[in-house]
Amino acid sequence: MAIMNMVQSINSALDIKLGEDNKILSFGEDAGVEGGVFRVTEGLYQKYGEKRVFDTPLAESGIIGTAVGMCVSGLRPVAEIQFSGFVYPGFDQIISHVSRMHNRSRGKYRMSMVIRMPYGGGIKAIEHHSESMEALFAHIPGLKVVIPSTPYDAKGLLISAIEDNDPVVFMEPKRMYRAIKQEVPEDKYTIPLGKAKVVHQGTDITVVSFGALMKESIAAVEIAKQAGISVELIDLRTISPIDRETVAASICKTGRLLSVTEGPTSFGVGAEMITLANEEAFLYLEAPPTRLAGFDTIVPLPKGEHLYFHSPERIFYEIKKLAEY
């Protein structure tokens, strides 16, 4: 077992899949020779050659649109978008074709691709480099949206995403890229898509989160424990489709739900969690299902970003209010 951070574990997943299947190609802006601006694809160009791992012109619609054509011709592209804040020129391709071609062609053309992108804030970055817009993708029928929170999960989930026959938007929490290291098997393993993970068992309240906020949520669980509140913490892992069963079972057990997300509050994943609580656990609820999400504002530039992102204390504050409801 090796010790890896998330950059290394994602690299390991790509390495394993590129080695296994020559229908898999990895490409994006600066994702070839240089190995990507975060070095996630480092060494892969050198190992697999320019035909398998390459730099593209600077054009997101071009990257995703050509990936659609590659899928039609039988390949399994893994496209990298340099930052999620730059994906918008490629949105037309994602909505109009990636998510629809399989349905449009009545199953004739599978869009077996992964679109990887770093997302989320907290690294004191320039404008357009801090947003968590997972809800935009999760709202599109035909896509799957996966977000890992740890190096171990990132590798297993990415391998599953690459092997999945449907298109997967794989969002990588960039503030976790090098934030923690853990033991990660060097060999291949998979983590199923569409399955959430109960990270911490508890009885008083269910907290559901994903991505970089899992770290703050775990810290909040510890604070809550000191305060005598037993929290069940769930990492969604897959944002779409949501593992309704795992979340519902937990809410039925605890009677309380707090959804913790980073993207804008309105119409976000938190709204979906609250709906889920209503639909699946209404008679078990002991407090109003609640969401802690980002403000419905633009994420502030570095001088103001501490006001936007949730600290463990902020999450604990909401846990406490709900526990005492």
Place this chain on the structure above:
Amino acid sequence: MFKKYDPLKGEMLEIMDKKGKITNKEMMPELDDEKVIDAYKLIHYSRMVDLKAVSYQRQGRMYTYPPNLGQEAAAVGVSTVMRDIDWLVPAYRELGAYLTKGATPKDIYLYWGGHEDGSRFPGAPNLLPIAVPIATQLLHAVGIAHGLKYQEKEGVVFACIGDGGTSEGDFHEAMNFAAVWKVPVVFLCQNNQYAISLPTKKQTAVDCIAVKAVAYGMPGIRVDGNDFFSCYAAAKAAHDHAQSGNGPVFIEALTYRRGAHTTADDPSKYRSKEEEQAWEDKDPAIRLKQYLMDKKLWSDEQEEELLEKYNKEVERQFLEFENYPKYKLEDVFQYMYTEMPSHLVKQKQKYEEFLAWKESQ
């Protein structure tokens, strides 16, 4: 050919004039008479499917439809070049080429008649569905060509677009990617001079769209898009260029949409009767017929017989469309993912419960 007909010098490849006379013998492609007759037949076959679609739409038996009338030569020129291993990535006004690739009139009617099964094209493995968002499909063509090149498979991808589509960002990205990657794509731009109501001069500041190819580093050529021979000759040269590993080519076929943009459009709002008449005189079917008649390869009797045959065949296919199995709830859900996820199973079940309740009332 591409050097000789330099778009920067305003050149346009013209081989046959509007009277069906070969005025440019040097560029006249070598084609068996049989092939020319087949091309002429295909113009009529696609025209039969097309005119009937407009008529069925007016009768309320189909939905909105974009007619091809008057601009069949480019699609038929490409059709005559395409091999089974070549791909066609359509926009939505290249009917003759879809039919050549293996789509049936029934497929066409299914699609414009409002059923997704009309995009399945079971008889056409290398034909993509019609692309409604303008110019987005060009990138798919480049991706397919990249896949062919990577897998060392033979084949050329024909990517279709209109004059309006050249203003879209994806046009630029596709032209650029294709040239940088040096992949076997032939871009076919049917410049029918209007994007719905907008004339080409308000679409682009250049007189000749083919010049745009120059800046991407690929050959571009403008051809008389109502002359089958010019369209064929350019498509053949482009196909040879691309298949030989020299990268993409851009063809602008200058033509005219004689009908409306779609059955929901009224061209009298934006163009004159005189203009329409002038282009009717250059109709590709009339020209090619004159050529064949002059060579004693075709007669009015043959034409009458052919049209009668096509009429019956196309009507039969339309009835197949009209008798197609009813749309089922399953059809809404089953192709969203390769396996139906539980939330969709649940949504479908809820609707079935409603249907059962409604039935019981």
